[in-house]
Amino acid sequence: MMEVIVSVILLFVGIAVLVIVHLCIIGRAFRRGFGHGGEHVVRRSSPKGKGMSAEELKTLPCLNFEAGERGSSCSVDCAVCLDSFKSGDKCRLLPNCMHCFHAHCIDLWLMKTPLCPICRTCAQLPKIQLVSGEGSGISSSSAVDELA
Structure with a gap:
């Protein structure tokens, strides 16, 4: 008992x-903030919650996908549309995380939120601010051109 x-x-x-x-x-x-839908991810990572502008999208690197290319930075499928990459597809490489997507797919995504859909890393390039001086031969526009 x-x-x-x-x-x-x-x-x-x-x-x-x-x-x-x-x-x-x-x-x-x-x-x-989990009680307010799915907004918490954008709010924590991007306080403004705004997407990227067309000018900011143009600064991100673009490439043409080549099937079977050694050392290719692109995976097999686009994580946004879930379609396979085909030779000649225009792809965009996110510089901070190195994930690759169809350019039109990721552009639409980044206009809504500046976060990578795979790892949630901010896709915006850091603003380059240079101290004016004689020894500096790099400008912010040439640094962006090198990435593209």
Whole structure:
């Protein structure tokens, strides 16, 4: 009889602990903003929540996909449209994470949010600010041209 009482008490204590842990997790999630749909990812990584402009998109590197090319930085499929890359497809390479997508697919994505759809790394190139001086032979426009 004593074993049954101890078992019932342990059962209720276990249930109480699970309920408390569940409430703590739910409370933490709501404090972080998970209760407002899927907005939390963009809000944490990009405070403005704005996509990239057409001018910013033009600064990202573009390439033509070549099937079977050794050392190719592109994977086999575009993660946005889930279609395979074909020879001659215009692809865009995100410079911060090196993920590759069809240019038209990722451009539409980046106009909504500046985050890579695979790893959530910010796709915008860092703004290059140079100190004016005689020894500096690099301008911000030539640095962007080298990436393209």
